[in-house]
Amino acid sequence: MNKMIETDITKMFGIKYPIFSAPMGPFFTRDLALAVCEAGGLGVLSNVNIVGTDPVKEHVASMEYMIEHTDKPFGLNILTSRNNPGVREMVRKLPQIVMKNPKMRDQCKYWLTSAGSSKFLPGSKYFKELRENSEVKHFHVAPAVWLAQKCTDAGVDGIVVTGTEGGGHQSYERVSTLVLLQQVNKFFPNLPKIACGGFATGEALAAALSLGAGAIAMGSRFIASKQSEFHEKYKALIPPGKPQDTGLFTGSFGPIRLYKNEYALSHPAPSSKEEMIAYEQSISPEQRVRDLGSYDRVYNGDIETGAVLLGQSIGVIDSIDDVNDIIERIMKEAEIIIRKNYSMLK
Numbered sequence: 001m002n003k004m005i006e007t008d009i010t011k012m013f014g015i016k017y018p019i020f021s022a023p024m025g026p027f028f029t030r031d032l033a034l035a036v037c038e039a040g041g042l043g044v045l046s047n048v049n050i051v052g053t054d055p056v057k058e059h060v061a062s063m064e065y066m067i068e069h070t071d072k073p074f075g076l077n078i079l080t081s082r083n084n085p086g087v088r089e090m091v092r093k094l095p096q097i098v099m100k101n102p103k104m105r106d107q108c109k110y111w112l113t114s115a116g117s118s119k120f121l122p123g124s125k126y127f128k129e130l131r132e133n134s135e136v137k138h139f140h141v142a143p144a145v146w147l148a149q150k151c152t153d154a155g156v157d158g159i160v161v162t163g164t165e166g167g168g169h170q171s172y173e174r175v176s177t178l179v180l181l182q183q184v185n186k187f188f189p190n191l192p193k194i195a196c197g198g199f200a201t202g203e204a205l206a207a208a209l210s211l212g213a214g215a216i217a218m219g220s221r222f223i224a225s226k227q228s229e230f231h232e233k234y235k236a237l238i239p240p241g242k243p244q245d246t247g248l249f250t251g252s253f254g255p256i257r258l259y260k261n262e263y264a265l266s267h268p269a270p271s272s273k274e275e276m277i278a279y280e281q282s283i284s285p286e287q288r289v290r291d292l293g294s295y296d297r298v299y300n301g302d303i304e305t306g307a308v309l310l311g312q313s314i315g316v317i318d319s320i321d322d323v324n325d326i327i328e329r330i331m332k333e334a335e336i337i338i339r340k341n342y343s344m345l346k
């Protein structure tokens with residue numbers, strides 16, 4: 001009989017499996033989040049601001065969709081960068097809306113902020129009120145150990161430790177998930193952690209648990225699923241993809257890991273914040289509009305001049321699968337590895 005894997009994170013959120021979907025804004029991940037929740041993990045709604053959408057309205061519509069279709073807990077992501085359109089409204093309005101809706105309040109338990117200040121959300125009086133009157137937890141993405149310190153100073157309930165092999169925005173430090181987890185453990189041994197960046201298999205889940213994480217979050221693995229809302233051409237890049245088909249380039253908030261296509265190769269990565277600021281100041285307004293349009297283009301299937309965010313983990317993903325099968329397979333594999341490791345003890 002299959003054993004359960006119980007961790008601080010599965011207990012904190014009352015979920016069956018220590019598997020989260022990573023947020024993947026500006027794209028929709030509504031159906032994906034729902035499938036992950038129904039399969040026993042925790043699905044996360046992305047901060048959607050593609051095609052001129054209103055991020056508050058999108059989050060509300062997504063949460064309504066979730067509570068209508070599942071009774072399981074789920075999460076949402078807010079990019080707390082000052083450059084993110086609608087960030088102030090999200091931080092002010094979303095906690096008030098959730099507070100007033102008992103089902104949303106019970107289920108939307110995981111509030112993940114990223115790409116900006118970890119203090120912004122807990123600083124909101126509405127979020128404070130929500131936190132005091134519910135089981136809502138606040139996590140922040142920490143791609144470097146000094147950022148983990150800032151998160152703990154902000155009073156987070158936990159962090160998502162994301163290394164440089166992951167898809168999407170990255171820190172300038174470029175530290176791998178393997179090293180970052182060890183660093184974070186050394187300084188914050190008791191802080192709840194979700195490991196992210198490079199995870200796609202059961203052996204990787206077993207490794208994350210050994211490295212002190214209570215769960216993993218996966219982006220690229222879930223893009224290559226039947227339920228994800230990504231364009232079929234985007235998904236089709238993954239099974240034949242190799243880790244080295246991705247690299248670091250220039251994104252909206254600094255370095256970003258992209259699939260190497262025409263768009264990526266014309267946007268070399270900044271090596272520091274100063275270089276990023278200099279780049280932003282150097283580009284013309286037309287270029288800025290073209291860069292911002294890279295997400296809309298890829299959303300509509302242009303995988304050459306659009307920004308294709310993917311992680312090195314594509315090198316271990318061979319097929320586009322059902323979310324349920326992905327999660328069941330990872331759990332089975334992890335159990336085998338954990339038993340094997342245990343049997344090494346003599």
Ligand SMILES: Cc1cc2nc3c(=O)[nH]c(=O)nc-3n(C[C@H](O)[C@H](O)[C@H](O)COP(=O)(O)O)c2cc1C
Nearest residue numbers: 022024025114166167168197198218219220309311
């Ligand atoms: C398409 C895409 C969009 C992403 N958008 C976001 C986002 O809006 N917010 C965020 O915190 N991380 C974002 N990320 C990063 C993921 O949350 C996660 O860190 C990453 O996918 C982990 O690496 P993996 O792809 O190897 O699983 C994005 C990643 C991808 C692939």
